[in-house]
Amino acid sequence: xIFWLVTTNLVSALTDDICKDSxxxxxxxxxxxxxxxxKEIDPNNTIRKIINFGLQRSLILKANMTEWALHGNLWAxxxxxxxxxxxxxxxxxxxxxxxxxxxxxxxxxxxAQDVRESMFHSGNIKTWLQNAIxxxxxxxxxxxxxxxxxxxxxQDALKRVADLMIATQLAIWTVEYPxxxxxxx
Numbered sequence: 001x002i003f004w005l006v007t008t009n010l011v012s013a014l015t016d017d018i019c020k021d022s023x024x025x026x027x028x029x030x031x032x033x034x035x036x037x038x039k040e041i042d043p044n045n046t047i048r049k050i051i052n053f054g055l056q057r058s059l060i061l062k063a064n065m066t067e068w069a070l071h072g073n074l075w076a077x078x079x080x081x082x083x084x085x086x087x088x089x090x091x092x093x094x095x096x097x098x099x100x101x102x103x104x105x106x107x108x109x110x111x112a113q114d115v116r117e118s119m120f121h122s123g124n125i126k127t128w129l130q131n132a133i134x135x136x137x138x139x140x141x142x143x144x145x146x147x148x149x150x151x152x153x154x155q156d157a158l159k160r161v162a163d164l165m166i167a168t169q170l171a172i173w174t175v176e177y178p179x180x181x182x183x184x185x
Contacts, residue, residue, distance in 0.1 A: 062089045092168075130172065
């Protein structure tokens with residue numbers, strides 16, 4: 001019962017602030033409102049949904065960037081930014097896939113009521129997700145921060161990268177919230 005209350009608080013504590021950098025803040029806010037209306041919240045399922053969304057978006061962005069690199073009429077610095085960001089997207093895809101496996105392992109540990117193993121897998125989830133954020137951050141701050149790099153390619157890529165970062169940060173927050181919530185008693 002306490003776990004259910006904490007996870008219910010998790011969703012009710014979501015604020016619209018997390019949507020401020022989204023390319024579509026209205027859709028982001030609607031998603032949070034939908035989560036708030038759910039009667040019972042399974043944090044592992046919520047994390048899976050968020051990670052699957054991020055993974056799906058990562059794969060779409062990777063396909064688009066690959067298409068731009070192969071067939072786009074790009075300047076040399078745009079091509080270099082795309083290639084560098086593609087490396088970051090590969091890291092992100094790999095880390096999100098590892099995270100999904102860790103969520104399954106976490107759920108098994110929780111069913112077995114193995115607190116130590118649960119903490120281990122929670123830590124791994126946060127590590128892989130933070131690594132994915134770091135990779136996406138390097139795409140934003142390094143690859144697309146080159147001087148003279150402006151235009152549609154940069155704008156489109158950075159909007160999509162921002163959405164991936166929001167989803168990944170939301171997943172980390174979902175993992176961490178029950179721990180923070182239990183410390184507030």
